[in-house]
Amino acid sequence: MLEFLKLFLDQLQSPTLGFLIGGIVVASLGSQLAIPDSIYKFISFFLLMKIGLTGGIAIRNSNPAEIFLPAVAAVALGIGIVFISRFTLGRLPGIKVTDAVATGGLFGAVSGSTLAAVLPQLDSAKIPYEAWTAALYPFMDIPALVTAIVVASVYISKTTGNASEKVEIWPIIKESLQSSAVTALLLGVALGILTKPEPVYESFFNPLFRGFLAVLMIIMGMEAAQRMNELRKVAQWFAIYAFFAPIIHGFLAFGLGLIIHKITGFSIGGAVVMAVIAASSSDISGPPTLRAGIPSANPSAYIGASTAIGTPVAIAICIPLFIGLAELLLGR
Amino acid sequence: MLEFLKLFLDQLQSPTLGFLIGGIVVASLGSQLAIPDSIYKFISFFLLMKIGLTGGIAIRNSNPAEIFLPAVAAVALGIGIVFISRFTLGRLPGIKVTDAVATGGLFGAVSGSTLAAVLPQLDSAKIPYEAWTAALYPFMDIPALVTAIVVASVYISKTTGNASEKVEIWPIIKESLQSSAVTALLLGVALGILTKPEPVYESFFNPLFRGFLAVLMIIMGMEAAQRMNELRKVAQWFAIYAFFAPIIHGFLAFGLGLIIHKITGFSIGGAVVMAVIAASSSDISGPPTLRAGIPSANPSAYIGASTAIGTPVAIAICIPLFIGLAELLLGR
Amino acid sequence: MLEFLKLFLDQLQSPTLGFLIGGIVVASLGSQLAIPDSIYKFISFFLLMKIGLTGGIAIRNSNPAEIFLPAVAAVALGIGIVFISRFTLGRLPGIKVTDAVATGGLFGAVSGSTLAAVLPQLDSAKIPYEAWTAALYPFMDIPALVTAIVVASVYISKTTGNASEKVEIWPIIKESLQSSAVTALLLGVALGILTKPEPVYESFFNPLFRGFLAVLMIIMGMEAAQRMNELRKVAQWFAIYAFFAPIIHGFLAFGLGLIIHKITGFSIGGAVVMAVIAASSSDISGPPTLRAGIPSANPSAYIGASTAIGTPVAIAICIPLFIGLAELLLGR
Numbered sequence: 001m002l003e004f005l006k007l008f009l010d011q012l013q014s015p016t017l018g019f020l021i022g023g024i025v026v027a028s029l030g031s032q033l034a035i036p037d038s039i040y041k042f043i044s045f046f047l048l049m050k051i052g053l054t055g056g057i058a059i060r061n062s063n064p065a066e067i068f069l070p071a072v073a074a075v076a077l078g079i080g081i082v083f084i085s086r087f088t089l090g091r092l093p094g095i096k097v098t099d100a101v102a103t104g105g106l107f108g109a110v111s112g113s114t115l116a117a118v119l120p121q122l123d124s125a126k127i128p129y130e131a132w133t134a135a136l137y138p139f140m141d142i143p144a145l146v147t148a149i150v151v152a153s154v155y156i157s158k159t160t161g162n163a164s165e166k167v168e169i170w171p172i173i174k175e176s177l178q179s180s181a182v183t184a185l186l187l188g189v190a191l192g193i194l195t196k197p198e199p200v201y202e203s204f205f206n207p208l209f210r211g212f213l214a215v216l217m218i219i220m221g222m223e224a225a226q227r228m229n230e231l232r233k234v235a236q237w238f239a240i241y242a243f244f245a246p247i248i249h250g251f252l253a254f255g256l257g258l259i260i261h262k263i264t265g266f267s268i269g270g271a272v273v274m275a276v277i278a279a280s281s282s283d284i285s286g287p288p289t290l291r292a293g294i295p296s297a298n299p300s301a302y303i304g305a306s307t308a309i310g311t312p313v314a315i316a317i318c319i320p321l322f323i324g325l326a327e328l329l330l331g332r
Numbered sequence: 333m334l335e336f337l338k339l340f341l342d343q344l345q346s347p348t349l350g351f352l353i354g355g356i357v358v359a360s361l362g363s364q365l366a367i368p369d370s371i372y373k374f375i376s377f378f379l380l381m382k383i384g385l386t387g388g389i390a391i392r393n394s395n396p397a398e399i400f401l402p403a404v405a406a407v408a409l410g411i412g413i414v415f416i417s418r419f420t421l422g423r424l425p426g427i428k429v430t431d432a433v434a435t436g437g438l439f440g441a442v443s444g445s446t447l448a449a450v451l452p453q454l455d456s457a458k459i460p461y462e463a464w465t466a467a468l469y470p471f472m473d474i475p476a477l478v479t480a481i482v483v484a485s486v487y488i489s490k491t492t493g494n495a496s497e498k499v500e501i502w503p504i505i506k507e508s509l510q511s512s513a514v515t516a517l518l519l520g521v522a523l524g525i526l527t528k529p530e531p532v533y534e535s536f537f538n539p540l541f542r543g544f545l546a547v548l549m550i551i552m553g554m555e556a557a558q559r560m561n562e563l564r565k566v567a568q569w570f571a572i573y574a575f576f577a578p579i580i581h582g583f584l585a586f587g588l589g590l591i592i593h594k595i596t597g598f599s600i601g602g603a604v605v606m607a608v609i610a611a612s613s614s615d616i617s618g619p620p621t622l623r624a625g626i627p628s629a630n631p632s633a634y635i636g637a638s639t640a641i642g643t644p645v646a647i648a649i650c651i652p653l654f655i656g657l658a659e660l661l662l663g664r
Numbered sequence: 665m666l667e668f669l670k671l672f673l674d675q676l677q678s679p680t681l682g683f684l685i686g687g688i689v690v691a692s693l694g695s696q697l698a699i700p701d702s703i704y705k706f707i708s709f710f711l712l713m714k715i716g717l718t719g720g721i722a723i724r725n726s727n728p729a730e731i732f733l734p735a736v737a738a739v740a741l742g743i744g745i746v747f748i749s750r751f752t753l754g755r756l757p758g759i760k761v762t763d764a765v766a767t768g769g770l771f772g773a774v775s776g777s778t779l780a781a782v783l784p785q786l787d788s789a790k791i792p793y794e795a796w797t798a799a800l801y802p803f804m805d806i807p808a809l810v811t812a813i814v815v816a817s818v819y820i821s822k823t824t825g826n827a828s829e830k831v832e833i834w835p836i837i838k839e840s841l842q843s844s845a846v847t848a849l850l851l852g853v854a855l856g857i858l859t860k861p862e863p864v865y866e867s868f869f870n871p872l873f874r875g876f877l878a879v880l881m882i883i884m885g886m887e888a889a890q891r892m893n894e895l896r897k898v899a900q901w902f903a904i905y906a907f908f909a910p911i912i913h914g915f916l917a918f919g920l921g922l923i924i925h926k927i928t929g930f931s932i933g934g935a936v937v938m939a940v941i942a943a944s945s946s947d948i949s950g951p952p953t954l955r956a957g958i959p960s961a962n963p964s965a966y967i968g969a970s971t972a973i974g975t976p977v978a979i980a981i982c983i984p985l986f987i988g989l990a991e992l993l994l995g996r
Contacts, residue, residue, distance in 0.1 A: 018527030022519050031515040035377065036370035038700035045699060046879075183695040187686050187882075195682030197878070204875020211536020213531070215378075218519075350859030354851050363847040367709065368702035543868020546861070550851075561943075 047288035048184035050205040055138025056192015062135040071139040078144035082110035100196030102297035108144025110137040118276040129269025149293035181292035192286020224300035242309035246279040253278030279318040281310035349373040355553020379620035380516035382537040387470025388524015394467040410476035413440035434629035437480025441614030442469040456541035461601025482562035513624035556632035574641035578611040585610030613642035687885020711952035712848035720856015726799040729866040742808035745772035758898040766961035769812025773946030774801040782940040792866025793933025813957035845956035888964035906973035910943040917942030943982035945974035
């Protein structure tokens with residue numbers, strides 16, 4: 001619990017949340033600061049391309065035969081987590097469905113730093129795992145984000161459309177796949193898989209990513225300031241969701257991992273990695289994608305839930321939990 | 333004097349002044365080159381955030397107890413230098429008050445490279461100084477720039493307002509503190525002090541700073557080309573100010589440093605550092621801040637004065653002068 | 665031939681062509697992705713400044729006495745190649761003159777990577793050459809690009825102007841030299857020669873170049889998608905030109921190099937370098953310059969010709985060809 005509080009305070013100082021809060025404060029004080037819209041559009045394109053390229057390069061460097069079943073499970077989890085949030089958090093009183101779907105997208109998406117935290121702890125605990133398990137993350141990350149955008153678009157079309165008409169779902173899905181957010185994401189994935197973008201990735205997309213993300217956080221903070229009232233009455237629901245979601249998603253993934261372990265001999269350590277990937281929520285790939293893809297969702301809801309509560313829970317509770325379960329199963 | 337001329341020629345080749353002159357030449361030749369306004373706004377935001385972050389990180393890493401009195405002196409000098417310029421240079425015939433205030437802001441602001449030049453020379457001369465003295469610079473730099481923007485705003489409101497009405501000063505000060513320039517600067521300071529922005533600072537704001545500054549210099553040069561006529565009749569006053577101001581500011585700071593030496597045992601070497609900080613004028617933090625905060629001031633006036641004359645005087649005259657005085661006081 | 669095919673496939677995976685094809689595919693699928701115009705303008709300015717600075721710095725670091733005659737030959741080749749293309753490729757049925765001129769500009773411009781490929785092969789073959797020969801490239805690169813822009817502007821003015829009037833050529837040349845593309849290019853050259861922009865170049869223009877070029881390629885690909893039909897009937901002419909042009913340009917340069925060898929003792933290895941510089945076509949400096957300077961030319965024509973065919977021919981055929989000729993002349 002003490003460790004949880006320490007992580008919580010650390011997260012408040014992290015650039016991602018720090019710049020978001022900075023934007024909120026600045027806007028609340030009536031500043032005239034504004035980032036031009038064309039800059040926002042470019043930053044958004046840049047971040048989504050980078051997220052896609054990272055995923056695409058990871059997929060290209062993985063072994064298709066070995067990774068197949070775990071990757072299918074990761075895709076299913078990424079999609080499933082969005083629907084779980086849609087039909088649990090999204091049904092709670094006062095919660096906007098688009099906010100719930102965006103939060104689900106963020107909790108389905110993956111945090112690289114949480115992933116980076118579990119691997120050395122598995123090494124210390126001498127639990128073996130396949131080296132390629134880290135390459136599972138784009139298979140959960142990108143489907144979760146795309147699913148969230150599509151589900152939100154379908155929902156918005158249904159509620160705003162004329163109630164007497166039947167809403168055609170396929171055109172809406174097609175349209176949200178053609179949106180600039182999803183296009184940039186999938187273009188990045190495709191270029192990462194099919195071409196060799198490493199020189200561009202290493203000299204441009206990777207080094208500038210954190211900086212442009214920080215600028216986006218200020219923009220999102222300034223927006224969030226105007227929408228704080230929306231949250232006041234429902235913040236407790238986001239907090240409860242953010243506390244339990246990582247644990248539940250982790251168990252779902254650990255269970256699937258154990259089934260694949262029975263079928264293919266996938267290691268138990270690999271199942272732990274998959275559980276932590278599912279438990280983690282993204283403060284990197286998620287915010288820019290959801291801001292561009294679901295502009296009507298409230299960033300302070302989904303980023304607050306993920307960064308302030310979800311990530312500390314994933315690191316401080318889920319990692320030791322699933323490593324402990326693995327040791328139990330390994331008979332230590 | 334020979335060294336002064338050499339430094340003067342070096343400065344003409346420095347990227348800052350080189351790109352400014354490039355912009356002037358290009359515009360004079362009737363080029364259609366133009367940098368979009370949204371890009372200018374982002375560059376300006378970027379540079380001011382970087383300047384603020386640098387200052388904020390330096391303040392966070394300093395020891396509050398030790399630095400307190402010298403920091404108060406630095407703030408007083410930064411503010412005082414602007415008012416000195418307002419009521420000396422600004423009173424000379426043909427000089428626009430906004431140009432004088434902006435020039436004062438630039439001479440109150442600090443040049444990191446002049447600061448970097450004095451430290452090894454103190455080491456060579458075996459004059460001891462506190463390691464944290466370099467952290468004094470944001471305490472002079474940022475107050476000088478903010479004061480210049482506020483003083484210019486108040487002046488502009490007074491002269492353009494209806495003469496029969498009394499001008500309310502506080503709303504103007506509040507408004508200039510809420511301006512995008514000052515907001516970005518102070519937001520950077522706050523994030524530098526309260527969060528841990530080092531990963532973003534090292535990967536984004538620091539490496540790209542020089543480049544965006546160069547682009548800004550071209551933009552400012554192109555503007556300056558249209559305003560060269562304004563300067564023709566008054567250039568000698570800027571030159572005289574730029575020659576004497578570093579020496580006078582240096583003596584004021586050295587005097588304050590010696591008083592603090594008597595009170596707290598602050599080293600004489602530290603007083604030299606403070607004198608050189610006051611003598612230096614900024615070709616880094618100043619131009620973008622003043623361009624954004626006092627758009628009506630003429631950049632060729634304040635940058636020309638600072639970069640072409642102020643900086644060579646600070647390096648070639650003030651550094652040896654105050655090191656010599658320190659050796660005299662140390663009885664060598 | 666096998667090596668040629670391998671290089672051809674490699675080129676399809678290169679970031680430059682990969683991102684171009686990505687843009688084409690994305691636009692063909694009806695994506696709403698769009699890069700704001702102000703971003704395009706800044707990227708264009710950035711790339712042209714970088715190309716100019718690279719050239720200017722190379723010129724500043726070269727020895728004027730030694731380089732004079734080879735540099736004059738390089739300028740003549742750069743200009744000549746544009747006119748050759750204008751009056752061969754540009755006369756073929758169905759070919760637009762602006763596309764032919766732009767393609768000539770790209771084949772006159774120089775590929776740094778082709779240049780980088782020949783130098784170690786000369787070393788392996790123990791053929792001596794002057795170390796400064798690599799500095800010849802801006803003397804061919806920049807005149808070719810500027811000539812292409814001027815020739816295209818004159819042509820466009822003549823065809824769109826009233827047939828009964830005589831077209832004044834000088835105003836058009838002056839106007840195209842004042843265009844933002846040529847201004848940025850020549851401003852970069854001037855700053856590279858006259859100032860010391862290395863700190864800005866190393867921290868900003870050089871590291872970000874590949875990334876912004878990749879973004880430009882996506883923009884150009886999205887445009888090219890709408891203009892694919894134009895090419896269908898004439899693609900074979902571009903392919904034939906792209907296959908033979910590097911070899912012919914290489915022989916012209918090799919001949920001029922041998923003449924200078926007779927006059928000044930310029931090495932035969934240096935003549936090989938000059939031949940390969942002429943044989944190479946630019947996938948780096950060319951596309952952004954021509955896109956900004958000749959917006960009416962079809963990027964899929966000139967980039968396709970250069971990157972997919974011209975560069976593999978230059979590397980796989982011209983380098984061994986001219987090294988072989990040099991060994992023959994050296995009597996080995």
